[in-house]
Amino acid sequence: MADSTPVDVPAAPATATHSVEQPLDLVRLSLDENVYVKLRGDRELRGKLHAFDQHLNMVLGDVEENITNVELHPETKEEVVTTATRRVDMLFVRGDGVILWYKPIGSSGATVV
Amino acid sequence: MADVATPKKTPTDFLNVILGQSVVVKLNSGIVYKGVLACLDGYMNIALEQTEEYANGQLKNKYGDAFIRGNNVLYISATE
Numbered sequence: 001m002a003d004s005t006p007v008d009v010p011a012a013p014a015t016a017t018h019s020v021e022q023p024l025d026l027v028r029l030s031l032d033e034n035v036y037v038k039l040r041g042d043r044e045l046r047g048k049l050h051a052f053d054q055h056l057n058m059v060l061g062d063v064e065e066n067i068t069n070v071e072l073h074p075e076t077k078e079e080v081v082t083t084a085t086r087r088v089d090m091l092f093v094r095g096d097g098v099i100l101w102y103k104p105i106g107s108s109g110a111t112v113v
Numbered sequence: 114m115a116d117v118a119t120p121k122k123t124p125t126d127f128l129n130v131i132l133g134q135s136v137v138v139k140l141n142s143g144i145v146y147k148g149v150l151a152c153l154d155g156y157m158n159i160a161l162e163q164t165e166e167y168a169n170g171q172l173k174n175k176y177g178d179a180f181i182r183g184n185n186v187l188y189i190s191a192t193e
Contacts, residue, residue, distance in 0.1 A: 023152055023160040026180050056182055099140065101180040
């Protein structure tokens, strides 16, 4: 079970915050806040985190989904990148689709380089 | 026979050693994350600080704190 993981964390390193001892604590601290989720299939979600579990199944509210599609032009061989956006009021996300999860810096979003 | 005298004999011991250090995490998709390893668990879920995302060697994104779901991890490597 997730409660008894084999990886034992001895003395917390100086860089770690006291409240974050398990990676999922990071998620727990962001309940009811806006989060970003990177999913398989070049999809990104952004919404308010209502609930999650140890599989990273999540319930997100007021969601914006960004779908990036990269196609190779058949003749010019150039990459054609298209993005589609849709909004969903409430969304259940199955955890196995999740690659990465992060909280935007500030409220506007992560710094995009 | 188990050799009790040999230190760092399991992968988990290595992971405990590199906690708090700068690491490179490569995912199955080929995307690379560099950052400070804040913590990890038995699923190899990873919490990274000062995370930088690289795709094809190019810096794509920076995150303060990031959580990587363990099933996507190809390797974790310690850096200087």
